Amino acid sequence: MSRIREKNQEVIIKFAGRLFAEQGFAATKVADIAKLADVPKPNVYYYFKTKENLYRAVLESVTQPLLEASSPIEQLDDPVQALTAYIQTKLRISRDHPFASKVFANEVMSGAPYLPSDIGDELLAQSRMIIAKLERWIEKGVMSRVSPQHLMFTIWASTQTYADFSWQICNVLEKEALDDQDFADAAEFLTQLVIRGCQIKSA
Incomplete structure (x- = not known):
């Protein structure tokens, strides 16, 4: 895994964790995670495919x-x-x-x-x-x-x-x-x- 890919994933996981903690799994939207992490929404799906995979991460x-x-x-x-x-x-x-x-x-x-x-x-x-x-x-x-x-x-x-x-x-x-x-x-x-x-x- 390239360092850039790894860093991008770490950023997304960090901000996803914040929203999952504050709102729970069901209420958290991938679009909100992308906005908070300052990355395009497709990037979240590119790295994690689904919200479930991101939650697991x-x-x-x-x-x-x-x-x-x-x-x-x-x-x-x-x-x-x-x-x-x-x-x-x-x-x-x-x-x-x-x-x-x-x-x-x-x-x-x-x-x-x-x-x-x-x-x-x-x-x-x-x-x-x-x-x-x-x-x-x-x-x-x-x-x-x-x-x-x-x-x-x-x-x-x-x-x-x-x-x-x-x-x-x-x-x-x-x-x-x-x-x-x-x-x-x-x-x-x-x-x-x-x-x-x-x-x-x-x-």
Whole structure:
């Protein structure tokens, strides 16, 4: 893929994500995406063929990083290092992909009617891997006997909320937008909350 083609696709995906997040899939028109992205409408169809394909591309722009985020849990034996890296990465995704994250959240809250089955299968496999690793650490005695499922849900919710509910967070913090320091502070707090709350020790 040429760099120009790749860049054009990234621009279209970015602005499509914004409109899908604000209006939903059904209400979003390809013409509006093209106008916001400042590209001819035929270009959108040239690159993506259909609105459904473009929606999938927006979902993939956040689900792929989400799938890759669990690599530390899969690869590292030390739960402190693994969970610290996981939380930091999840927060970076919320920072870097705010609109796509909202699209994904809206999709899930709607019962995932448009989520491609292969992406759903990958996310489920990832969840099972994380749960199995947490169970292994519990059995090794390096963390307390908490529910691995609910710990995973808590990490998901507490990291993705910085994208999905950014308006509310900015309102409380009395600022127009979150900056890098806000995400660094969130990472430090959430990491300590998980590590101390679950009595996690280095393996």
